[in-house]
Amino acid sequence: MFNNWKKTLMAGVISLSLLGTGYVSHDLISSQNVSAELAAKNAPGHLKKVESSQLDEIIKRGYIRVGMTGDYKPFTYLNPETNEYEGFDVDAAKELGKDLGVEVEFVATTWPTMMKDLQADKFDIAVGGVTRNTARQKSAYVSQGYLSFGKVPLIRKEDKDTYLTIEDINKPSVRIGVNPGGTNEEFVRQYLSDANVTVVENNLDIPHLVAEGTYDVMITDTVEAMLYAKADSRLYAAQTDKPFTNSEKGYMIPRGDFIYASYLEMWMDEMELQGKFDALYKKWME
Structure with a gap:
């Protein structure tokens, strides 16, 4: 489309040049002027209509x-x-x-x-x-x-060799705490349906509940998992180098x-x- 615009505009320029030499008819002038005007209106960046934003x-x-x-x-x-x-x-x-x-x-x-x-x-x-x-x-x-980022398990440090894969976590014996309504819950519902899942209303409560042993796993993003593991020596952010998702x-x-x-x-x-x-x-x- 950009090339067509340039060709049309060039045709308008040529017609004006021919006018100066007397080698162009009135009809050709009118036709090319209209083409040049249309080309200008369709040029990149031309404001066609002002919309409210x-x-x-x-x-x-x-x-x-x-x-x-x-x-x-x-x-x-x-x-x-x-x-x-x-x-x-x-x-x-x-x-x-x-x-x-x-x-x-x-x-x-x-x-x-x-x-x-x-x-x-x-x-x-x-x-x-x-x-x-x-x-x-x-x-x-x-x-x-x-x-x-990616989804990873936040677990207790003592379990750092236990919950490394989806298969390790997706078991009825594994207790998962997850906050409602976001991508963490979506991931848990899709990939960890066999686990024992509890929805915890306040996302901020889950890390210390994992550390205290109420839950075994919190599925969250790499950044959040690393932050909580850094703040609490009882916790471990697993698979941060190879998250379950990207x-x-x-x-x-x-x-x-x-x-x-x-x-x-x-x-x-x-x-x-x-x-x-x-x-x-x-x-x-x-």
């Missing part, structure tokens, strides 16, 4: 509403002592607000209700360790990835808004290019 609404209102669960370290954690959110994606959201020139308003959501809350316009963007997948892309727009974290916004999505993608590119994602990784994950 949520991006404009955010800037106009002066703040962006950021939905997060607050229960998924190191991406998002609602500190009960300060009643403030903290974590990798909390800092990233503040960078997004700064780039937009607006304030950041954090909105509480849960993994089971996150998609419905986004579609109900309770917030402008969902962040906090959101996994990119095609199921979410059917109902929202999920951005490019900013961090790779995925990426991204950000989620309402679908159908090209302007807003384009801005988000460029902002993420700039975060990567300027080393800001690397700085956040060192701060929260190393």
Whole structure:
């Protein structure tokens, strides 16, 4: 299409040149001028129609509403002592607000209700360790990835040679604690259906319940597993070098808004290019 546009525009230029020499008729001039005008309208970057965008609404209102669960370290954690959110994606959201020139308003959501809350316009963007997948892309727009990870078992250190494979874990005698509504539960339901599974409402409760022996395994992401194993010497993050799955974290916004999505993608590119994602990784994950 780009080459056709160039050819049409060149034809318009040639017709104008012929006009200067007197070797072209009025009909040819009219035809080529119309072609050149059409080519200009179809040129790359030409603004055909101005659409309203949520991006404009955010800037106009002066703040962006950021939905997060607050229960998924190191991406998002609602500190009960300060009643403030903290974590990798909390800092990233503040960078997004700064780039937009607006304030950041954090909105509480849960993994089971996150998609419905986004579609109900309770917030402008969902962040906090959101996994990119095609199921979410059917109902929202999920951005490019900013961090790779996989599902692994968080277990007691004394069991580090016991629960290494799906076959080791997928047994009725193995007790699994999992938080509801997210990709952790999806993985458990799909691959560990023979195990003894308990849904624990608060994701933050599961690691210490594993350490204390209430459960044998917590299925979670490599980053979270390593974080809890580092914080509690009783725990062990298994298979972090060879996770059961390979995925990426991204950000989620309402679908159908090209302007807003384009801005988000460029902002993420700039975060990567300027080393800001690397700085956040060192701060929260190393």
